[in-house]
Amino acid sequence: MPQSIIKDTEERMSxxxxxxxxxxxxxxxxxxxxxxxxxxxxxxxxxxxxxxxxANVSAPEPRLLQIQPWDKGALKDIDRAIQQSDLGLTPTNDGIIIRIAIPMLTEERRKELVKVAGKSGEEAKVAIRNVRRDANEAIKKLEKAATISEDESRDHQDTIQKTTDKFIAEVDKTVKDKEKDILEV
Structure with missing residues (x-):
């Protein structure tokens, strides 16, 4: 029973x-x-x-996105949606393909994006900690029901904590890599 709790915890953290x-x-x-x-x-x-x-969305060049809709009637709708998005991109529509030239990021915009990446990382950490809390509560319920001993409960909680630490480190690494990618000129 505790093994299924630990397995479920790892899946939810993943x-x-x-x-x-x-x-x-x-x-x-x-x-x-x-x-x-x-x-x-x-x-x-x-x-x-x-x-x-x-549509088929591709990046034929490092600073260019190309959107080729399967239905030519959707061109205007796609164009409008991109312009209204918060990405700050300006599409050019030639009647067949929409091209979006990706401008260089300003230093200020890079810093904003780093903050957004950090916020996403914090949200992921909170989610992982919530999973840990749920798992620990489930283990404590088993202990109260006398299904497992106090020592087994402590061992399982330690395992859950080690799993949590591993996933938190993965979040940190993922966010750090993205920040490095954003700040790269």
Missing amino acids: KAISALKKDLATLRAGRATPQMLDKIVVDYYGTPTPINQL
């Missing part, structure tokens, strides 16, 4: 790391990546639809 990595991928660093547009939703015939479900 999901927090995955969510962090997905969140950080949408942050704009020095170069163009198709994931930058993942958060943008287009109003496509009255249905909110992510851009990557309407």
